[in-house]
Amino acid sequence: MTHTLKHLSTLLAQGQASSVELCQDYLARIQRLNPTLNAFITVDPARTLAEAAAADARRAAGNAGALTGVPIAHKDIFCAEGWLTTCGSRMLSNFVSPYDAHVIEQFKAAGMPCLGKTNMDEFAMGSSNETSFFGAVKNPWDVARVPGGSSGGSAACVAARLAPAATGTDTGGSIRQPAALCGITGLKPTYGVVSRYGMIAFASSLDQGGPMAQTAEDCALLLNVMAGFDTRDSTSLEREKEEYARALTQPSAQPLAGLRIGLPREFFGAGLSGDTAQAVAAAIAQYRALGATTVEVGLPNSNLSVAAYYVLAPAEASSNLSRFDGVRYGYRTPEYADLTDLYEKTRAEGFGAEVKRRIMIGAYVLSHGYYDAYYLQAQKLRRLIANDFAAAFQQCDVILGPTAPTTAFKLGEKADDPVQMYLSDIYTIAVNLAGLPGMSLPCGFDAGGLPIGMQLIGNYFSEARMLNVAHQYQLATDWHARAPQL
């Protein structure tokens, strides 16, 4: 069950396994391990196996694509027709989606069966997966620790080999931080590359879907499926379809000769744990051995990214989540006196504490008289942060640093302290604000045996190149191939 997508694709193509057999194996593993890990909210074996049988029939008819029959898990933020789609919330705990997200349509068209819907922080608001109405996900490397968030179920199920790959979404680090904490590879594409249609909205100007898998090569294959222009998302970018695996090269003596890696001094200061700093330093040495050169760069406004983010994201969330009012879908309070009572009680009972906090921050910063001081000021800081990256990319091709300041923390350790929790995304948020692509890949383990992730940040639309930068590291190391004993 340690197979990569690439390997499973070969097994299917050579007739050594059928999609039904693969799905049965994964479903059996989910049945055994999910009660401990809580990585899935919904598993529906009959539906999965029907999709697998259809994929096998398609292959038999000679119409298979590269990934036809390879199963995948989807974050429960993606609407999938006929599947319970909860977004980790009581508010949608009874919502069976009547339609497919664009991303789901793309995976269906590729013939990839869905293994289930993965657990997540409620409405993607959290960095530990503890805000889910369906309970916390456990980190497969140590079940007393968090998997990160908000795509914690997706990260945990790939790390535990309950699925060969999963989808995630990233608003402030929600693909990269859990990928780092669970020891897998995850990519947040350039904003606008993956359609947000049918992806339940949190902060629309920042939300972006992306792949989570064992390797960079697998992420390239998945991004080929996910990316694409979609008229139903007004921020979807109209671009030529790309082949994201095109830049992946074979191993050679100096495969990255000529690559300039920028090291932002702000990402290596106070707050970074010693083990993480050491592992990232070793990765930098590895990159030099592969032929890359390094240059120190500055991102002087990056220290403002958390503040700007906690204005922009809650403001957009308060607007987006106004649609949950107990009228058209989802939860409705059982008893109410009038319409206002219905709204207020439905939202008080349907949302958890973190979601309510963020809606309230958003309602405040958007209220009369405060717009310029908060939302507009945060959008100006966003420009300064993006300008920092633009200046850095004059000196380098890709930026490298830690993904998160520490490895996985204990369940409950930060649950009552929102501000401490927010700081676990300190290195990832600036990337969303600028709209750049970023990825996390495994680069070592701490003294306690917990995985460490490093982050690569690229310029706009440089995913294919970044994926090769990660791929070359993974050809030379085996951190990404390590799996927890379960």
Place this chain on the structure above:
Amino acid sequence: MSLSLDDVNRIAKLARIRVNETEAAGYQTQLNGIFGLIEAMQAVDTAGVQPMAHGQEVFQRLRADVVTEPNRRDAFLAVAPQTEAGLYLVPKVIE
């Protein structure tokens, strides 16, 4: 800046979230903590900086004014808490 209990209750009202007295005190502490983090923003001089909403210079697309969606009224009403005669039901608003 520091939010009072009255501020918290006003925000909860704006957000259409029922908050009782005990909860309001908790929110006051937590929201003030978060605003403490946000206030770092105010010290930055942003005179002349253009606000940014999107990483790319994009413009709202226009499309022909034609029907593009199929009629799926029954499927969408089926997930609503309460419906009747093809309509959503809510408590009476106008006497």
